[in-house]
Amino acid sequence: MPPQLALLVNPAARGGRALRLLEPVVRRLRAGGADVSVIAGRDATDALERACTAVAERPDALVAFGGDGLVHLAVQAVAGTDVPLGIIPAGTGNDIAAALGLPRGDAMAAARTVLRMKSRLIDAVRVRAGDADELYAGVMCCGFDSRVNERANRLTWPPGMARYLVAMAEELRRFRPIPFRITLDGETVEREAMLVAVGNTRSYGAGMRVCPDALPDDGLLDVMVLGAVGKGEFLRVFPSVYRGTHVTHPAVSITRARSVRLEAYDVVAYADGERVGPVPVTCDVRPGALRVIA
Structure with missing residues (x-):
């Protein structure tokens, strides 16, 4: 057949x-x-x-x-x-x-x-934010990058990737570090951060290797937190995410967990580049939930 x-x-x-x-x-x-x-x-x-x-x-x-x-x-x-x-x-x-x-x-x-x-089995991640309850396969982000997405989606010009560059420049002028409450497998910390990413895979946004060691079949989520830094330092560090070398910066931490909850004010979560909903957001790994041809 x-x-x-x-x-x-x-x-x-x-x-x-x-x-x-x-x-x-x-x-x-x-x-x-x-x-x-x-x-x-x-x-x-x-x-x-x-x-x-x-x-x-x-x-x-x-x-x-x-x-x-x-x-x-x-x-x-x-x-x-x-x-x-x-x-x-x-x-x-x-x-x-x-x-x-x-x-x-x-x-x-x-x-x-x-x-x-x-085919092979990989993990999926259940994400819940606001009224949304769905799955993702790649990376969920919230913070500076999700605010850029929100701003870009409101723009009608210029077209394509240029719209995101304009949105990034506009957001950077106004952006301040966000106070996050982060709970990983039941343990909670509070810290200011520029952004938080929860990765099932290593990259998003056309090659930003935000969680460079994330594996889609290990039953774990890689949680990357970029802590509060000045705008000049942020502009210096941000390009290194395309190489995955940002992980050596002292403001960057990566922790593995099975369950993640993020709480913050006026932040929206995006997963696989798609809008999920407003924080608080909860992510739980579902090992082997996806069969993929690879």
């Missing part, structure tokens, strides 16, 4: 440019013997409903053709089932795909990986 693949598509990935790869990818999958059905929702809610319906029909895999945001949506549909998640990276960041060793920038190579249908 040929593998039955439900291909979940984000028409807006890379500003719509990723759709140029869709037809060649579908041809490659079908040439490899797969029976492919394409799912494209009108919006995120519709796409999730369609993905859940597809998973209920027990395909051999649900394949996300897009970036981390679409993978985040697909995780909601497949977690806790025996339907594996395939990923064909077609977004801007593709950090979850990178953590799984999947080829980025080569959709045909990613399609060949899907066709091999070799």
